[in-house]
Amino acid sequence: MLGTPSVPALLPVYAQLPLVxxxxxxxxxxxxxxxxxxxxxxxxxxxxxxxxHPAVVRAISEQAAQLLFYSTALPHPVREALAADLVQRCPQPLSSVFFCNSGAEANENALHLARKQTGRSRIVALEGSFHGRTAATQAVTWGEKFAATARRAGLPLGRMVPFDDLAALQAAIDDQIAAVIVEPVQGMAGARACSVEFLTAARRLCDERGALLIFDEVQCGVGRTGHFTAAESFGVTPDFITLAKGLASGLPIGAMITTASIAATVHTGDLGSTFGGGPVPCAAARATLRVIEDExxxxxxxxxxxxxxxxxxxxxxxxxxxxxxxxxxxxxxxxxxxxxxxxxxxxxxxxxxxxxxxxxxxxxxxxxxxxxxxxxxxxxxxxxxx
Ligand SMILES: Cc1ncc(COP(=O)(O)O)c(C=O)c1O
Known part of the structure; x- marks a missing residue:
């Protein structure tokens, strides 16, 4: 017999409200x-x-009609234009973009590059954080459920510090730490904003101790704080910003943006994604940026x-x-x-x-x-x- 009609066809992993x-x-x-x-x-x-939004829908349908997809094996002008649009909206020296498909992936790639760049493996994260559902991002997400997944995968767990606790952060960053990953405004924890003092000190401590600073702006980026990046809103510039969610108004996209000096260490084949930077989500993201500006x-x-x-x-x-x-x-x-x-x-x-x-x-x-x-x-x- 084909199929099992008594079992729901979708895995029942989401709590849902009764509205279609x-x-x-x-x-x-x-x-x-x-x-x-x-x-x-x-x-x-x-x-x-x-x-x-009609302008986003138009951009999607025009791009889809012209060329639905080609992978990163070939250059595409809309991918390059979107990267330039993003860099233009990020504080310097953030200057180079890698496109993927989700927030977790953007964070995963930032963690990977931070480890590669520093030659260190441990990451500092904050209590209350949520960074995604891949094994490596669960390792830096707050909560036993996520830590258990990472432990089963044999991944090094994030060194968790209490939210916005400067003394704890200072104690946690030693010469094993590759990066500190922070949501400037924690989403899942209940829209909890870090203080400017904490983020400023995180920047200084990372610089002093040879660690890199990652801002997970998957939820709080793309204009949500009233500035395009939360980095700008808080006046602190990290080594990586990750974006996803609102970036293409609903098409799957993730972006990791990093500095020129880190970009200089990245070579062909270091990162990759079949769908990342596909022309349709990039066209939707460009239209999203235009709408944010025009309106x-x-x-x-x-x-x-x-x-x-x-x-x-x-x-x-x-x-x-x-x-x-x-x-x-x-x-x-x-x-x-x-x-x-x-x-x-x-x-x-x-x-x-x-x-x-x-x-x-x-x-x-x-x-x-x-x-x-x-x-x-x-x-x-x-x-x-x-
Ligand atoms: C701050 C933050 N980081 C990462 C993620 C993971 O993003 P995605 O579900 O696109 O992988 C989320 C999702 O809710 C998030 O809120």
């Missing part, structure tokens, strides 16, 4: 009955320009973020104890379980996210979330938390 979206526009999703849902989750920070989405992020932070705090400490994060990666620290509030908002057709911290409701809407939509979300929160 059939279309989307901006920060709205539409179900099969034509109901509109306000999306303050953005498909996990991916819908940077909003759902199915002044960085300014919008700052404006809407301020409104959300102010409005959330105005609900009072009996409802919202604190607001954390930056830009449109915000965590509302609630006085009651975030999962209950998420459910109550869902009943009002509003999508939000939870976090590893059960008291934090996470907001990661499209960068084009409007002030009206922010007000709608705040009104619903006021009702739910009353």
């Amino acid at each position: 979206p059939v279309s989307g526009r901006g920060s709205l999703l539409f179900d099969g009955d034509g109901n509109a849902w306000l999306d303050a989750y953005g498909g996990h920070a991916v819908a940077a320009t909003g759902h199915s 002044r989405l960085l300014e919008n992020v700052r404006r809407v973020s301020a409104l959300l932070c102010e409005g959330a705090l105005a609900l009072g400490p009996q409802a919202i104890r604190a607001v954390q994060g930056r830009g449109l990666l915000l965590g509302l620290r609630l006085a009651r379980p975030a999962a209950d509030v998420q459910k109550a908002l869902f009943a009002r057709r509003i999508l939000t996210g939870t976090a590893a911290d059960p008291s934090v409701l996470r907001l990661l809407p499209p960068l084009s979330f409007t002030t009206d939509q922010a007000s709608q979300l705040l009104s619903a929160l006021a009702e739910v938390l009353a």
Whole structure:
């Protein structure tokens, strides 16, 4: 007999909300009955320009019609143009890009190059971090479940330091450490922003002790903090920035950007990916960058973020104890379980996210979330938390 009908065809690895979206526009999703849902989750920070932005869809269909794919065995102008676009938006001396397909892969390649460059093997990571689901990225992700996977694979575990703890970081970086990997704003932990002091000290300590600094901006990059890179938002320049999620507004892409001096040590065959830098995701990413610029989405992020932070705090400490994060990666620290509030908002057709911290409701809407939509979300929160 072919097939096993009694077993679900998809591995049941995801907790899912009961909504089947059939279309989307901006920060709205539409179900099969034509109901509109306000999306303050953005498909996990991916819908940077909003759902199915016409300029992104056009770029994808034009590129697909022209040439769907050719591998990196041949140069392609859109890949080269996107690399130049990214470098132009990154602080110097970040100057060279490697394209892959996901955030985990971008981090995996940064870890690999950091080890190769320094000749060291250990990595320092932060408690609360999430860096991906490959074995090497799980080794630097916080939590026993991830550490167990890495141990089974025989990989060196990250040396974990408490979040934003400068003294612990100072003690952890010794001459075995190849790199420190940090999310400037931790996503899964509940939109927790590192302090500028911590990141500045991390830069100095890495320089002093011969280690490299990796900013995992998979969730907090591509404009989410109100600057194109979190590095710029915090005023600290790492040796590697990794991007994915919102970069192509929904097509799979990852990018690792590094300095000219590290790039000078990379040779043919050191890194690779069949699909990485394919013309269609690159065209989608170029269109995403253009939309961010043309629609002044960085300014919008700052404006809407301020409104959300102010409005959330105005609900009072009996409802919202604190607001954390930056830009449109915000965590509302609630006085009651975030999962209950998420459910109550869902009943009002509003999508939000939870976090590893059960008291934090996470907001990661499209960068084009409007002030009206922010007000709608705040009104619903006021009702739910009353
Ligand atoms: C900060 C961060 N790094 C890495 C990843 C992994 O990205 P991907 O799922 O594209 O591999 C994620 C995904 O949520 C993330 O939030």
